[in-house]
Amino acid sequence: MRHTLRLPFRLLTIARVLRRHDALSAVEALGIYPTLIALLRRVGGRTGSGRPGQKLARALTELGPSFIKFGQFLATRADLIGEQMAADLSELQDRLPAFSFEEARDILESELGRPLDDLFDHFEQKPISAASIAQVHFAITREEDPEIESREVAVKVLRPGIESAFERDLQLFYYLAYLVERTQPRLRRFKPVEVVGLFEETVRTEMDLRMEAAAASELGENFEGDPDYQVPAVDWERTARRVMTQSRLSGIRLDDRQALLAAGHDLTEVLRKASAIFFNQVFRDGFFHGDQHPGNMFVTADGGIGAVDFGIMGRLDHRTRTFLADMLLATLARDYRRLAQVQVDAGYLPPGQSMDLYAQALRAVCEPIFGRPLARISFARLLGQLFRLTESFNLSVQPQLVLLQKNMLMAEGVSRHLDPSLNIWVLAEPLITDWMRAHRGPQARVRDAGQSMIEGLERLPATLAQMESIVQQAAVGGLRLHPETVAAFTDAKRQAAGIRRAMLLAALALLLAAGALLL
Known part of the structure; x- marks a missing residue:
C-alpha cells in the first residue's frame, strides 16, 4: 500500500468533522487511533443529535461526494454495521450544490463531439437534481431527419472532477481497511479490504454512465411488452462515458399516497404490480434494480410503474435463486433443520459449525414472527435477522443478498405506507408458487x-x-x-x-x- 504525506492531515480533517457531528463512535468501534480519538473527544463541544447512524450521515455529507457514496454503500451492508445504522445511512441525502450550466455544456460537447445546439432543440440550464456523482437536466432532442419527431429526454452529466476526487479518497479507504485488518483481529471476518474493493467496483461502474445505460437497456429488454413496468429508453447517440440520455419519464412518486388517490389510482392494484415487478426481477431474471427507493419509482398516468437511476444493480445466479426458494419453503413450513441444511448446501455455514445448534438458532429467530398477523410480518426483517446470525456462526453472506434484503425493506415500507392492511409478498404468492413448481418440482x-x-x-x-x-x-x-x-x-x-x-x-x-x- 502506497502512503502519501497527505494521509495523516486528511485523517485529522476527517476526525475533526466526525467530532463536530459527535460521530466519533463509528471510528471508536474500529479500534484504530484510540489515543487520537480520546484526545479529540476532550476538545470542543458536541453539536450532534440523534442516533449514531444519523450523526454519521451528517458527517459524511459534509466530507463530500466519495464519503456520501461510501455511506450509501454501507447502508446496503446491514450484516457489517447492524440494521439500525444501515437504516439511518439509507436516509443519507445524496444532494449537493449543482455545478454550472457552462461546465455541463463543456462535458456534453467534449464527450459527444458536437455542439450542444446540434444535439438539442432545448436544454434546460437548471438541473432537476444534483447528486454526488452526476446531475440531471431535461431537454428536447434535435433530429437531423425531418421525419423523426423530437423527443423529451433526461440528460445525466457526470460531476466535474469526481473521478480524481474519488481516486484520492479511495487510497484513504484502502489505507484504513488495511489498518483495521492488521490491528483488529475481531473485525477481520468482515474482510474490510474486500469491502472497499467492492465499493470501488460499484462506484467505478456508476461513474461510467455507459454501464448505467447498458443496465437500463437490459432491464428494459427483460420487461419488453409488459405494460406494468416502464424503463426509459436509452438514446445511445447522445450517451457516452460522462453523459447518458434517456427518454423522459413522468409520474407520481410511489410513496405519495394522497396524490395517487387524487389521481384515481387503485392502491391495491399499484402494490400488486409492484410486487410482481420485484418478483420477476429477482426470480425470473436474476437481475434487479438495486436502489428502488420511492424517489426512483413512479406511477405513470396509465397506472404502470416506471423506474429511473440504474447505477446500482444486483444479480443472482440460478443456483442462488433456487436456494432462496428452498429457504422460503423451509421457513414457511417451519422446518428449521431443513432451513439449516439448505444453507449448509449453499456453503453459507462453514465447516466445524453445528448444524443442530444453527437450526435451533433459526427457530429462535423465526418462531416469534409466525405469531403475528400476516400483514405485520416483515420477511425483509426476518431475512435481516437471519443475516445477523453471521456473527455467532461465522457465516459468509453474499453482498447481493444483503442488497436484496435492503430493497425488500424499502418495498415493505412503501407497501405499509400505501396500505397497512396488505403484505406485499402475499400479493406475489401466485407467481412464487408457479416459479417453485417450474424450478423445484x-x-x-x-x-x-x-x-x-x-x-x-x-x-x-x-x-x-x-x-x-x-x-x-x-x-x-x-x-x-x-x-x-x-x-x-x-x-x-x-x-x-x-x-x-x-x-x-x-x-x-x-x-x-x-x-x-x-x-
Whole structure:
C-alpha cells in the first residue's frame, strides 16, 4: 500500500468533522487511533443529535461526494454495521450544490463531439437534481431527419472532477481497511479490504454512465411488452462515458399516497404490480434494480410503474435463486433443520459449525414472527435477522443478498405506507408458487437431470481426447504408465461410441418422462 504525506492531515480533517457531528463512535468501534480519538473527544463541544447512524450521515455529507457514496454503500451492508445504522445511512441525502450550466455544456460537447445546439432543440440550464456523482437536466432532442419527431429526454452529466476526487479518497479507504485488518483481529471476518474493493467496483461502474445505460437497456429488454413496468429508453447517440440520455419519464412518486388517490389510482392494484415487478426481477431474471427507493419509482398516468437511476444493480445466479426458494419453503413450513441444511448446501455455514445448534438458532429467530398477523410480518426483517446470525456462526453472506434484503425493506415500507392492511409478498404468492413448481418440482428435476446428461455428452469428446493424448504421450516415453492403465484408456476410446449411444438413449428417456409429467 502506497502512503502519501497527505494521509495523516486528511485523517485529522476527517476526525475533526466526525467530532463536530459527535460521530466519533463509528471510528471508536474500529479500534484504530484510540489515543487520537480520546484526545479529540476532550476538545470542543458536541453539536450532534440523534442516533449514531444519523450523526454519521451528517458527517459524511459534509466530507463530500466519495464519503456520501461510501455511506450509501454501507447502508446496503446491514450484516457489517447492524440494521439500525444501515437504516439511518439509507436516509443519507445524496444532494449537493449543482455545478454550472457552462461546465455541463463543456462535458456534453467534449464527450459527444458536437455542439450542444446540434444535439438539442432545448436544454434546460437548471438541473432537476444534483447528486454526488452526476446531475440531471431535461431537454428536447434535435433530429437531423425531418421525419423523426423530437423527443423529451433526461440528460445525466457526470460531476466535474469526481473521478480524481474519488481516486484520492479511495487510497484513504484502502489505507484504513488495511489498518483495521492488521490491528483488529475481531473485525477481520468482515474482510474490510474486500469491502472497499467492492465499493470501488460499484462506484467505478456508476461513474461510467455507459454501464448505467447498458443496465437500463437490459432491464428494459427483460420487461419488453409488459405494460406494468416502464424503463426509459436509452438514446445511445447522445450517451457516452460522462453523459447518458434517456427518454423522459413522468409520474407520481410511489410513496405519495394522497396524490395517487387524487389521481384515481387503485392502491391495491399499484402494490400488486409492484410486487410482481420485484418478483420477476429477482426470480425470473436474476437481475434487479438495486436502489428502488420511492424517489426512483413512479406511477405513470396509465397506472404502470416506471423506474429511473440504474447505477446500482444486483444479480443472482440460478443456483442462488433456487436456494432462496428452498429457504422460503423451509421457513414457511417451519422446518428449521431443513432451513439449516439448505444453507449448509449453499456453503453459507462453514465447516466445524453445528448444524443442530444453527437450526435451533433459526427457530429462535423465526418462531416469534409466525405469531403475528400476516400483514405485520416483515420477511425483509426476518431475512435481516437471519443475516445477523453471521456473527455467532461465522457465516459468509453474499453482498447481493444483503442488497436484496435492503430493497425488500424499502418495498415493505412503501407497501405499509400505501396500505397497512396488505403484505406485499402475499400479493406475489401466485407467481412464487408457479416459479417453485417450474424450478423445484418433479418436471424441473427431470429437466435438470436431462440437462446434466446432455452437458456430460458435450464434454465427453474432450475428455476422450485428453485420455488419448495421455496415451500417446505414454507411447513416446513422455509418461510411464502401467500396462493395465494404458489398456484401460484404449478400451475407453474403443467403447466411446457405445457410451454415447447409451447416454443418448437415456437422455431421450428422460425427455419422454418430462413430457409425460407435463401432460
